Amino acid sequence: MPAWAAPTLAQQIDAIESSYGSEPAEVVARLRPLEAQARAAGGDGLRAFLAAWGFAHGSLDQLTVADAATAELIDLGEREGNAAAMASAFALRATLLQFSGRLGAAHEWISAALPWAEKTQDEALRYWVFMTAGDLNVWTGHLQQAVALLQAADRSAQAQGHARRSAQARIGLAPLRLALHDVDSARADAQEAFRLAGHAGVLPLQLAAKLIEAAAEQEAGRQAAGDLAHDQAEQLARALAPAASAAAGSVGTPGWAGSQAQVQQQMADLHLSARQFDAALRYAERALRLAGEETGAEAVDLARISVGLARLGLGRRAAGAPLVDAGLASLEKQGLKVRLLEQLNRHAELLDELGDAAGALRQSRKALGLEAELVRNDRVSTVLDLQRRSSFEQSQRALEALTHDNELQANQLARHDSERRLTLGLAVAMLVVVILTVALHQRARKANLALQQHNAELAHVSLHDRVTGLPNRRSLERDARTLESQGFTGLGIVIKRLGLIMGSLGHAVGDELLCQVAGRLKPIVERQGGCLYRLDGLSFGVTLPALAGGAQLAGLLDELLQAMQPVFLVQHQELAVTLSIGAAELPRHGRRLAEVAKAIQLAMRHAQRQPGNAAVLYTDELMLEQQDRLLMEARLSQALDKGEFELFYQAQCDLQGRQLTGFEALLRWRGPEGLIPPDRFIPVAEESGLMVPIGRWVLQQACRQAKAWHDAGLGKPVMAINISPRQFQHPDFMAMVHEALDHSGVDPHRIELEITEGAMMDDAEATIAKMAELRRLGLHLAIDDFGTGYSSLAYLRRFPINRLKIDRSFIRDLGQDDEGAAIVQALIQLAHSLGMTVVAEGVEDDRQERCLRDWGCDMMQGFGYARPLPARDAAALLDVQPSGAPQGDG
Known part of the structure; x- marks a missing residue:
């Protein structure tokens, strides 16, 4: 600028x-003085x-x-x-x-x-998001992701020319690198953070940087350099607390001890996340010793818990468990519920990893109970309060101005009356006063009526949604409190894929669709004596009097879902809508509103995981399933580090010559109890975000295997690799692809990335650009599970796709279902007309294979040709192929 x-x-x-x-x-x-300007400006301001x-x-x-x-x-x-x-x-x-x-x-x-x-392009915003994401990934144990995010935050800070923010990002990076054994990078980051903090004039950041640098030097075995950094940190501490330094004669003050203790505690926590228990114990014991020199009981408790967890990790249960229990009890006694929740989750994760499933479940249940206690009810909209307050103040100022005008006019009339008293007389003066009084009364009455109307409009706006006109969340809370004493049935309703519709067709279409959906749901709800509410962008809520029985509730849920069957016509476009409904009853599923609301949310999330229209009534089994999902997520987060994942490979063959052309890499998880089905853990990985690092591993392993087969003289089979929607949309996806290709040395023309049509359509324009870049690298692209989503043919024509994969659901009944056969033939013709080859998935018998061959399908995959096999067994299939056969289709 x-x-x-x-x-x-x-x-x-x-x-x-x-x-x-x-x-x-x-x-x-x-x-506060900028609020009026911000609201007037709108937009980015x-x-x-x-x-x-x-x-x-x-x-x-x-x-x-x-x-x-x-x-x-x-x-x-x-x-x-x-x-x-x-x-x-x-x-x-x-x-x-x-x-x-x-x-x-x-x-x-x-x-x-x-x-x-x-x-x-707002670098200040990007810095905030990346820093927050990095911090949360540290807490959830995703250290590699945290490094990438903090590096992105540092780049944003540099783009702003903001030395303090860059220093903060480097101070976050340095201990992470130290926990990941990258000592040289940790020292370099700490030194750069010190320089930047000095440029910004922020002494506390300089102190933290020097303490981390000292730790890095000591880890590297450079004791002299570590002592020098420690001495420099002491000098900075004196500068921060000159009075304490003068009184004590050295930097042995509680503040100095606290700064050291914080760094040691941070390093202990990071090593615990990385499951490096020896190092974690060393740092945690230092933190406990230093925390004992200050008055804060919280620091002592956190250090004590970390020492206990490290000992548990080293198999020293008798020495570790009492420390953890004592620290947790002390945090609970002090009322430090947020800290207690964090430590309960850490303890549960470690117990589960150590094989103590009962202990892990016990601590997880405590954590879930505490989390429910900490969840606050949504607050009344402060924005509406401020608007109401502003309106009231404006009205008050208008009344004061009116009073002032009246006083001025009265004074003028008095002077006028005095000047003309001799000529007009008392009767004329009285007449003027009467007329003026009537006029002022009418004016004041009109102003009061306008004010009442304005306040009524504000009251209506505060209780109703501006798009649909339905009562809003605030109305729902008020009505639910009224029904609490007599019991009621509550529903949560979410429109699936509304974000996709808005992203593709615009918010005007989305708003009109919402109004039409509300128009179908409202009469059904009101016939049962209930009320429909609009809660937020995607969801509705319903309150109903307690229904007579389960059959009546089931009938209502079915009627709501059936109401979505006819397609919606919005601005000359036909749109299909599916709903996810969660239901719960008070007091059957909870004695308090908060408990019932949580039950509804849980049932609704379960419904969202089911395909198409779905309605779910809350049961205790859902809560147990949720707890099981939490435990699986905890196990899943450690499975990659433990080496529990492996890849199986399912062969694909040319339908005309029945020659092997390539493989699809399929992820398998071999836990302590054996192979865990993919349909159990992949949805959990997708929802939790763990699919991104897992997908990175799959991409790297599959590329290495393709290169290994080629180097072993087994031909050049095409390797098809599934890319999850969350991985495809991740900002580092292109970096993952480059890394896998560079490290493996595989020929990109031998790699095919399979992307679902839903992932492609989430942001079609950005997808087209990303896929074009992948094609420039030489990669082949396939659209997976085609026909199961909502692809636009206009976009399909623009996507740079090599291959279309027909989902197994269309192949299953070939030869028996004429309608299904017509769909498959149409998909084959469509793909060929767009210059794509076609792979049919799930081919299991000769009848299906014969139909597909007659219709000109290019390739097939399924049990009819080969089952998924480990790498060694899949290589045996390559051995028996004629020389040069497994070359793919170019």
């Missing part, structure tokens, strides 16, 4: 956060204000204001298609959940923020 150019509103707000970020009360005070306003109030534990800011950011993002607003909303929500200790949920929200942040 030129020196003479005035800073934008967003830049002013960023400057306030940059200067006073550690003083949230000061940030709030300095932001309003987005920056709401993000800073919500974060500052969240830091002050004023979560009502922070939640209101999050809701308005989402509304702004949906209304204006503002990617920065969506990224800010998700990052703010993740931060609030992190403040409350709900780190798993926070990780999901920040994962959702990352794709939005990648679409913006």
